[in-house]
Amino acid sequence: MKVFVQVPCLNEEHTLPLVLESIPKEIPGVDSIEILVVDDGSTDRTVEVAKSYGVTHFVRHARNMGLARSFRDGVDYALSHGADIVVNTDGDNQYPQQRIPDLVAPIVAGRADIVIADRQTSKIAHFSKFKKLMQNVGSKVVNVAAGTRLPDAASGFRAYSRSALYRLNVVTQFSYCMETIIQAGNKRLRIESVPVTTNPKTRESRLFKNIWQHMFKSGLAIVRSFLMFKPYVILGWLGGLMMVAGLVPFIRFFIFWLQGDGAGHIQSLILGSSMLVGGLLCLALLVIADLLRTNRVLLEDQLERIKAVQYGLDPVTEDPRIEAPDGLLEQEADETR
Incomplete structure (x- = not known):
């Protein structure tokens, strides 16, 4: 069982050390943990800092391509290098990386395909009352579109199984968070939520200029995904x-x-x-x-x-959603002899 922890970065040389230092070195049920840094057009020493901490896996964009493209390219790299589970965190140290084992555990146990951290936005001190309200409303809208009951649909701290990533296709240019939930819900993937407490704020978000822009772009992504399925x-x-x-x-x-x-x-x-x-x-x-x-x-x-x-997966022998017909595996083994 191999876990890839991907860290999208845009000029994160100051906060990246906090992220890399807090990523667990061992996880129960996991054989190896690899760290992947997705450099989304950084102009500072983000890559050099990552290398100094022993990171060997990189995806680099010549210019800023956005969070959705960074997620998709990181997933492609991780799957091509044998990832069984891909965990997505952030380079600004917003999420508690020490809780990664809790995200991975339901997938390792075989009871979930996707696990999403619940940031408990009502308890986040630097969120205004209006932002907390909009986060709650947004999650409810996504749940209606996806047929799920997730408390924090906008959270980017997530773990995906390999089979789930095979079935998800990110097409939006803004953020993959809403789109993947709506896709996963309508494709009947198993989704769990794990409550976490976020770290203190280190900087302003670079994904959007203000909450109105975030609401507009998220709304477009939700409507587009909703029209795709319903x-x-x-x-x-x-x-x-x-x-x-x-x-x-x-x-x-x-x-x-x-x-x-x-x-x-x-x-x-x-x-x-x-x-x-x-x-x-x-x-x-x-x-x-x-x-x-x-x-x-x-x-x-x-x-x-x-x-x-x-990515080298035999859909008959390795995909847990497909059972091999009786005698097929024995027949293939005889043929290889």
Whole structure:
């Protein structure tokens, strides 16, 4: 069992030592622990500091590519080097690395595919009341979209099993946190939450300029992911409401027409027609979205198989979700002799 702890960094030469020093050297049930530093276009001595602490695994970006791309590239590197579990922390020492064994334990025990740390945001001193409220609301929205019950959906302190990473595909450019939860929930992956206490704040976030930008970008990521898996919820309800609302002006015009006063209410027909056309467009988009969803499922199945071949996993003998047919393993063993 090999665990890769990946640390995305952007000019973290001052805080990176705190992170590297607190990463456990041993974890029950784990044979080896490797540290991977993802340098996302740093211009300081981040890489030199990491090397001085014995880090040998690096993914380097020539310029800043963002957290989502850093996560994806780090995962690709870790899987290609035999990672069974990938733990994601942060270079600003926000998360308590000494709790990594608690994140890994449910996966090692075989009862979870993904484990997410609950930062208990209501207890974080440097979070304003408004930010705490928005974190809570955001987590509830993600839980509705994913069908989960996670208290802290925005937490980036996580552990993923190899089989889970094969099934997840990060496409957003902002942050992978919301997207991977929605994907995992709709793909019926097992997700657990572990409460942790965060470390004191070391610097301002570089992921967003202010909370409004964070809310806007997170909202876009949630809506996009939601449309990927449940287009009927948004488009179906929107189309249905518009069609019902479109019938109201028609009924109003019909009543006036029966009273002999229809000529002065043509605007009701115009408004009703517009609403009905909008509703029909939503339903048409729903049909297209559902067909695209079917195509995406087939493509993701192919991607999962390609990843299994690329990273050297035998989907029959090693993937815990697939049981080998009786006698197949014995037959393959005989053939190798």
